[in-house]
Amino acid sequence: MTIYDPDFYPHPLDSEGFLPAYCWRDKYLRAFSLAARSKHNWTEKVLDRTIVAKWFRKAERADNGNNGRYVLSWHKNDVQFVYEELLAYRKFVLEMREQGHKLEPHIDCVWKADGAIPEELRQALIKAVATLENVPEEKRDWHPGSKKQVLNLVHPSMWPLVYDASVDVTTGEEIEVEEGVEEWDMDIFDLKAREGWSNRFCWLPSEFEVSEDGKNTTIRSYVNNLSSLNQQELFYPILERIFTIFVPLFNCVLADLHQHRHECSKTKGPIGYAEPEDFLTREQHDEKFEEMMGQFERREELTVDFNQLGKRPCYKHSECMETGADCGKVDYSLQEYQLYPSREQGSLSMSEIWSPPVIKEEDQLEGRTLKVIVKMANIVLTPENPSYTGGSWHVEAMLNERIVSTGIYYYAQENITESELGFRRTFQYLFESETWTAAHDLDSGEGRMVQEIGRIVATEGRIIAFPNVYQHQVQPFELVDKTKPGYRKILVFFLCEPHETHNMPTTQTVAPQQPYDREQVLELLRQSKIGQLPEEIFQLIVEKLPPVISQELAEEYRRQLIAERSVFNKESQMVQGRTYSLYETDLGSSTL
Known part of the structure; x- marks a missing residue:
C-alpha cells in the first residue's frame, strides 16, 4: 500500500489537515446562503426581492451579536454578495434539472x-x-x-x-x-x-x-x-x-x-478587531438598514455605507446632558446594549462567489x-x-x-x-x-x-x-x-x-472469513467434481482454504x-x- 501520494485527495488524518478559520462575517454569509437554499421552492422565492428582504431583516437581527457584543453586520457588500451567490446557485440547479439531474x-x-x-x-x-x-x-x-x-x-x-x-x-x-x-x-x-x-x-x-x-x-x-x-x-x-x-x-x-x-474563505481577514473609533445607535442603524432594504427591493444601487455614519463615543456623556451641551457624539455607556461599533470585518470579493466545480x-x-x-x-x-x-x-x-x-x-x-x-x-x-x-x-x-x-x-x-x-x-x-x-x-x-x-x-x-460462508463453500465443493474425490484428498484440499x-x-x-x-x-x-x-x-x- 502506498503511504502517501501527492495525487491523493485530502484526508482528515494527513499531517496538514488543519484549515483556515472562518471569520464571523464569513460564517453569517454562509449561514444565510444555506438557510435560503434549504427553503421549500427556494429557486422561485429567491427571485422575489420582497421575500428575500424579509430573510435579510431576520438575519440581521440574529447576526448582530458576535462573541458577546453587538457588531455591525450585513453591509451593502454582504447583501450584494450573498444575493448574487444565490442566483449563481439557482442557475446551476435549474441547469441540472433541465438535464434530468436532481x-x-x-x-x-x-x-x-x-x-x-x-x-x-x-x-x-x-x-x-x-x-x-x-x-x-x-x-x-x-x-x-x-x-x-x-x-x-x-x-x-x-x-x-x-x-x-x-x-x-x-x-x-x-x-x-x-x-x-x-x-x-x-x-x-x-x-x-x-x-x-x-x-x-x-x-x-x-x-x-x-x-x-x-x-x-x-x-x-x-x-x-x-x-x-x-x-x-x-x-x-x-x-x-x-x-x-x-x-x-x-x-x-x-x-x-x-x-x-x-x-x-469568502473573506480575507481580519487578523483581529481593532478598538472601534465610531459607533452607531440602534435607531441610526435600523433607519439606514431599512433604507438599504428598500433600495434592494426596488433593485436600486445600494448606497448606504454604515462605516460613514458612525460617531465618536463620548465617555462623559452624562455631563454633556446635564450642561445641555451638544457634543455631537454618542453615549459610550450604552455600548453593550444599544450601539453597533463600526469594525473591520475583513474584505469581501465578488470573485469568491460560488461557482460550479470543474470536474x-x-x-x-x-x-x-x-x-x-x-x-x-x-x-x-x-x-x-x-x-x-x-x-x-x-x-x-x-x-x-x-x-x-x-x-x-x-x-x-x-x-x-x-x-x-x-x-x-x-x-x-x-x-x-x-x-x-x-x-x-x-x-x-x-x-x-x-x-x-x-x-x-x-x-x-x-x-x-x-x-x-x-x-x-x-x-x-x-x-x-x-x-x-x-x-x-x-x-x-x-x-x-x-x-x-x-x-x-x-x-x-x-476470501470471506465468516463461518457461514465457509459452510456454503464446502457444500458447493461437495456438489462439484472435487466432492467425488476420496475423503482424505477432499480434506487436504479443504485444509488449504483460508481460515475463518x-x-x-x-x-x-x-x-x-x-x-x-x-x-x-x-x-x-x-x-x-x-x-x-x-x-x-x-x-x-x-x-x-
Missing part, C-alpha cells in the same frame, strides 16, 4: 439529491433489507454501547482484515502491516499522521466497476458481511443501481476537494474500478427508549482505508422528529489574542480549534455525499408519537482513495477495533482540534 450543492463540498432514487428501487431495497431485519432477537447485532438503538445490518467492523491473521488468496500468505507504515520516517512525516494508522485492523472494501458512460456499476468482488450467494443475488443488483446514482455526487465532491474548496477527467469515477465499503444500519426508537441523544463527532476509519468521501441514502424513516447530520472542521489558530478569537466568533478564554459549518436534514429519500475532511455527527431526534415505535434507516457507501496507487487489500484478495474467524472472535475483534478508533477520534487533534488558551503562553497541551 443534485444540488449544500455547504462547500457537500452535495445532495432528493428523489434521485426511483421509488421501485427504494421499495426493492426495503424488501431486501427485511431479510436482514427479520431474524431472531439473539441474532440481532445491536451496536455496542447504543442501548439497543442502533441495529447493525451490514457493518465493516465485523470480520475486517486482521493483520497477521487474514490471508491473501493470491499468495496464501498472511497479510502483514505495511513495512512502510511500521518504519515511518519521522523526519518526513508528522507523528500525528503516523498515529492515524492501525497496526491491527482494516475495513475490507469491495471492488465496484463503473462503466465508461457512468450508466452502470458492477460489483466485482463480494461485499463484506453480505457475501452469501443468496445475498449476492438479492442485494447486488440493487446496490449497483443505487451506487450508479451516487457517482455524479461523488464526482462533485472529488472536484471540490481537487480545487481545495474545503479550504476556501476534470481525474475526478470522474466513470470507467474506473473503485474500492467501496458498504454499511447498512437502522436507528430504532421505542416508547421505552424514545430519544436518540446523538452521535459523536468523528471522521470515517483511518489512514489504512483512506476514505475520502461518504455517501448516505436515507431510504426509510417513520415516526421521528427532524433528523440532521452536522458538519465541522478543524482550523489553524494563527494569533493568540482576544481580538482574533472575537473576529472568528470563538470563546475568548480557551477552547478547541473546531468550527461547526452547517447541518443537513436527513429527509426520507435524500442522498448526500460529503468529504471525510469534515467531521460529522448525527444530531439528536426522538419519537413524534411516544406511544409508537419509530426508526431511521440508512445505506452508506464509503469511497476509498480512488487513485490507482492506493492499492489496499480488497475482498478480491481476502468464529462469531465469538469476530465480535472480540470488533470490540477492539471500535475501542481503537473511538479513542483515536476522541483524542486526535486532527479530529477534535488542538486546544487554545488565552490564559497560557502557548496554544495548550497536546492531546496526542
Whole structure:
C-alpha cells in the first residue's frame, strides 16, 4: 500500500489537515446562503426581492451579536454578495434539472439529491433489507454501547482484515502491516499522521466497476458481511443501481476537494478587531438598514455605507446632558446594549462567489474500478427508549482505508422528529489574542480549534455525499408519537482513495472469513467434481482454504477495533482540534 501520494485527495488524518478559520462575517454569509437554499421552492422565492428582504431583516437581527457584543453586520457588500451567490446557485440547479439531474450543492463540498432514487428501487431495497431485519432477537447485532438503538445490518467492523491473521488468496500468505507504515520516517512525516494508522485492523472494501458512460456499476468482488450467494443475488443488483446514482455526487465532491474548496474563505481577514473609533445607535442603524432594504427591493444601487455614519463615543456623556451641551457624539455607556461599533470585518470579493466545480477527467469515477465499503444500519426508537441523544463527532476509519468521501441514502424513516447530520472542521489558530478569537466568533478564554459549518436534514429519500475532511455527527431526534415505535434507516457507501496507487487489500484478495460462508463453500465443493474425490484428498484440499474467524472472535475483534478508533477520534487533534488558551503562553497541551 502506498503511504502517501501527492495525487491523493485530502484526508482528515494527513499531517496538514488543519484549515483556515472562518471569520464571523464569513460564517453569517454562509449561514444565510444555506438557510435560503434549504427553503421549500427556494429557486422561485429567491427571485422575489420582497421575500428575500424579509430573510435579510431576520438575519440581521440574529447576526448582530458576535462573541458577546453587538457588531455591525450585513453591509451593502454582504447583501450584494450573498444575493448574487444565490442566483449563481439557482442557475446551476435549474441547469441540472433541465438535464434530468436532481443534485444540488449544500455547504462547500457537500452535495445532495432528493428523489434521485426511483421509488421501485427504494421499495426493492426495503424488501431486501427485511431479510436482514427479520431474524431472531439473539441474532440481532445491536451496536455496542447504543442501548439497543442502533441495529447493525451490514457493518465493516465485523470480520475486517486482521493483520497477521487474514490471508491473501493470491499468495496464501498472511497479510502483514505495511513495512512502510511500521518504519515511518519521522523526519518526513508528522507523528500525528503516523498515529492515524492501525497496526491491527482494516475495513475490507469491495471492488465496484463503473462503466465508461457512468450508466452502470458492477460489483466485482463480494461485499463484506453480505457475501452469501443468496445475498449476492438479492442485494447486488440493487446496490449497483443505487451506487450508479451516487457517482455524479461523488464526482462533485472529488472536484471540490481537487480545487481545495474545503479550504476556501469568502473573506480575507481580519487578523483581529481593532478598538472601534465610531459607533452607531440602534435607531441610526435600523433607519439606514431599512433604507438599504428598500433600495434592494426596488433593485436600486445600494448606497448606504454604515462605516460613514458612525460617531465618536463620548465617555462623559452624562455631563454633556446635564450642561445641555451638544457634543455631537454618542453615549459610550450604552455600548453593550444599544450601539453597533463600526469594525473591520475583513474584505469581501465578488470573485469568491460560488461557482460550479470543474470536474476534470481525474475526478470522474466513470470507467474506473473503485474500492467501496458498504454499511447498512437502522436507528430504532421505542416508547421505552424514545430519544436518540446523538452521535459523536468523528471522521470515517483511518489512514489504512483512506476514505475520502461518504455517501448516505436515507431510504426509510417513520415516526421521528427532524433528523440532521452536522458538519465541522478543524482550523489553524494563527494569533493568540482576544481580538482574533472575537473576529472568528470563538470563546475568548480557551477552547478547541473546531468550527461547526452547517447541518443537513436527513429527509426520507435524500442522498448526500460529503468529504471525510469534515467531521460529522448525527444530531439528536426522538419519537413524534411516544406511544409508537419509530426508526431511521440508512445505506452508506464509503469511497476509498480512488487513485490507482492506493492499492489496499480488497475482498478480491481476502476470501470471506465468516463461518457461514465457509459452510456454503464446502457444500458447493461437495456438489462439484472435487466432492467425488476420496475423503482424505477432499480434506487436504479443504485444509488449504483460508481460515475463518468464529462469531465469538469476530465480535472480540470488533470490540477492539471500535475501542481503537473511538479513542483515536476522541483524542486526535486532527479530529477534535488542538486546544487554545488565552490564559497560557502557548496554544495548550497536546492531546496526542
